[in-house]
Amino acid sequence: xxxxxxxxxxxxxxxxxxxxxxxxxxxxxxxxxxxxxxxxxxxxxxxxxxxxxxxxxxxxxxxxxxxxxxxxxxxxxxxxxxxxxxxxxxxxxxxxxxxxxxxxxxxxxxxxxxxxxxxxxxxxxxxxxxxxxxxxxxxxxxxxxxxxxxxxxxxxxxxxxxxxxxxxxxxxxxxxxxxxxxxxxxxxxxxxxxxxxxxxxxxxxxxxxxxxxxxxxxxxxxxxxxxxxxxx
Amino acid sequence: xxxxxxxxxxxxxxxxxxxxxxxxxxxxxxxxxxxxxxxxxxxxxxxxxxxxxxxxxxxxxxxxxxxxxxxxxxxxxxxxxxxxxxxxxxxxxxxxxxxxxxxxxxxxxxxxxxxxxxxxxxxxxxxxxxxxxxxxxxxxxxxxxxxxxxxxxxxxxxxxxxxxxxxxxxxxxxxxxxxxxxxxxxxxxxxxxxxxxxxxxxxxxxxxxxxxxxxxxxxxxxxxxxxxxxxxxxxxxxxxxx
Numbered sequence: 001x002x003x004x005x006x007x008x009x010x011x012x013x014x015x016x017x018x019x020x021x022x023x024x025x026x027x028x029x030x031x032x033x034x035x036x037x038x039x040x041x042x043x044x045x046x047x048x049x050x051x052x053x054x055x056x057x058x059x060x061x062x063x064x065x066x067x068x069x070x071x072x073x074x075x076x077x078x079x080x081x082x083x084x085x086x087x088x089x090x091x092x093x094x095x096x097x098x099x100x101x102x103x104x105x106x107x108x109x110x111x112x113x114x115x116x117x118x119x120x121x122x123x124x125x126x127x128x129x130x131x132x133x134x135x136x137x138x139x140x141x142x143x144x145x146x147x148x149x150x151x152x153x154x155x156x157x158x159x160x161x162x163x164x165x166x167x168x169x170x171x172x173x174x175x176x177x178x179x180x181x182x183x184x185x186x187x188x189x190x191x192x193x194x195x196x197x198x199x200x201x202x203x204x205x206x207x208x209x210x211x212x213x214x215x216x217x218x219x220x221x222x223x224x225x226x227x228x229x230x231x232x
Numbered sequence: 233x234x235x236x237x238x239x240x241x242x243x244x245x246x247x248x249x250x251x252x253x254x255x256x257x258x259x260x261x262x263x264x265x266x267x268x269x270x271x272x273x274x275x276x277x278x279x280x281x282x283x284x285x286x287x288x289x290x291x292x293x294x295x296x297x298x299x300x301x302x303x304x305x306x307x308x309x310x311x312x313x314x315x316x317x318x319x320x321x322x323x324x325x326x327x328x329x330x331x332x333x334x335x336x337x338x339x340x341x342x343x344x345x346x347x348x349x350x351x352x353x354x355x356x357x358x359x360x361x362x363x364x365x366x367x368x369x370x371x372x373x374x375x376x377x378x379x380x381x382x383x384x385x386x387x388x389x390x391x392x393x394x395x396x397x398x399x400x401x402x403x404x405x406x407x408x409x410x411x412x413x414x415x416x417x418x419x420x421x422x423x424x425x426x427x428x429x430x431x432x433x434x435x436x437x438x439x440x441x442x443x444x445x446x447x448x449x450x451x452x453x454x455x456x457x458x459x460x461x462x463x464x465x466x467x468x469x470x471x472x473x474x
Contacts, residue, residue: 132285133320137333138310138384147332151322 007205014206021182026210029187030218032100033168036107040115040163043108045156048119049145053131063120069113074106078176081106085177098179103187106173111163118162122155123148157226161219168215188214233260235297236388236420237282242291244277244444251277252288252444259388261296264414264421266431266452269441275424276317276392278441282422283314283390296387310337313386317393319377321365326357326376329365333384351383352376354413371402378410382417389414391423395430407433432456 014022051063083089085097085105096102126148134147149156171189178185180194188211195204237259244252252274259265259282267275280286282293284305293300295308313333321329327348334344352358355375360368365376374394381389394410395403411434414421425431431438432452440448 127320129316129318129320130322133314133316133322134332135309136283136285136312136314136316137380138306138336139332140306140336143336147322150324 003201004205006202008209010202011206011209014210022207022210024183025186025188025191025207026214028100028185029168029189029211030214032103032174032187033107033164034218036104036111036167037160037164039104039108040111040167041160043112044115044159044163045119045149047112048116048159049123049148051116052120052123053148066113066116066120070117072110072113073172074110074170074174075172075176077106077109078173081109081173081177097177098181098185100178100185102177103174103185106177107167107170110170110173111167114166115159115163118159119152119156122152122159125155126151154226157222161222161226164218164222165215168211168218233262235259236261236263236295238292238294239282240292240294242281242293243289244274244281244286245289250444252281254278254291254444254446257446259420259422261387261420262418263437264423264435265437265439266423266425266435267439267441268425268428268431273441274444275441277444279314279390279392279422279424283312284309285314310384311386312388312390313381313384314390315374315377315381315392315394317396319370319373321368321373321376321380323364323366325361326352326363326365326368327361329376330380330383333380337384347383347385351379354382355379355409370397371399371406374398375406378406382413385417386419388420388422391421391425393424393426396426403430410434 013019048066051059051066081102082097084091085094085102086092087095087097096105130151131144131148134144139147169189171193174180174185174187175190175193178187178190180186180190186194188207192204192207192211195201195207235258237257239254239257242252242254242257243250267278269275277286281288295303295311300308322332324332330348330351331344334347339347348361349358352361355378357372357375357379360372360376365373368376374397378394395407398406407430414434421435423430423435428438432454435452436454437449437451439446440450
């Protein structure tokens, strides 16, 4: 109990004093996971839309691949992204291993299948006659896409929340491709692991509480956006 | 009158079954016709093909004297409108739904606002403009769907059993009202219906279809059908009749 209490006091202290080191880690976490989520949305929404509305050979295989990808182990993603980004790897010349860019890439790989699958489900739930109605109203391809995205916005915001939740909480990939370098690639999850390994459980608890608050804060904002129009 | 839509040797085959077989059909500009026939006769399929919502298996379609290839599909689609049997409104407000077709056509905000107001008033649903479309009753939703079709000022309107989900009283008043609006605006109309009275009041001629084939055509007797008009002085649409 004392350990938990110490952790809560430490978390409160960090939050009140705005501890610069922890704030830096928190800000980096938000930037890295936010960017990865944005990239996964830019990749995932059009691909999910395509898989939902178009019929082509291999479509079912791609759908099953996206569904399988939702459970990709972050450690496996971290390993493969590392292999590609190591100096000896195919993209070694970019020299971005152990930088926030590497974490963004790994997290985008983790989040994209989640966004694709959620988008696919959200678009497929729209009644097929809605598409016909939009066509009859004179929508071009882009207008059709935007109208369907708007119609599926509840599901799409769920996709964003699931994507962000998936990457902000992962540790394996960030550790492997980022290296947990203080001031450079240390994010809340990797910092928590480090503090546990050092035996600083109160600090680890404080970091975990900040991580939970961050994840909840972002989810709360997205939920408010999602439910906004439902109440009007 | 010039020809709005001309069909030659049209077939539609789905799953090995011939849904439509129409060797020759013409819809004149300003004309209003109805399609009747038993379920599965191909009435709605013909409507969907003519509205460019269903690709035919073979045949030639000409619009306003030109072949289909001389237009972009979108260009033609934007000269027509469709009202479905079951209104398919998006999860938006009533006004936003009616606005969709205008937005797609790139009409400016001021003109859109004017037309939406006029169209909603015309269908006596202006008081619902800020309501979520999904919360409307069947009759209200169908009126909104008709407002959505009319607001784009189509040259041709396709009505696929537009009154079938409405009860008798609403059906009668809405039919008389829409008939007035369509005639006033000289909109070429093609309607699928199961009710001879609807066909007689709203259209000049009636085509009978069976097994995908048009088997007869007759002129309707609108005057006779209107001999016993049904009046609903207290209804919201009735008040707006001009």
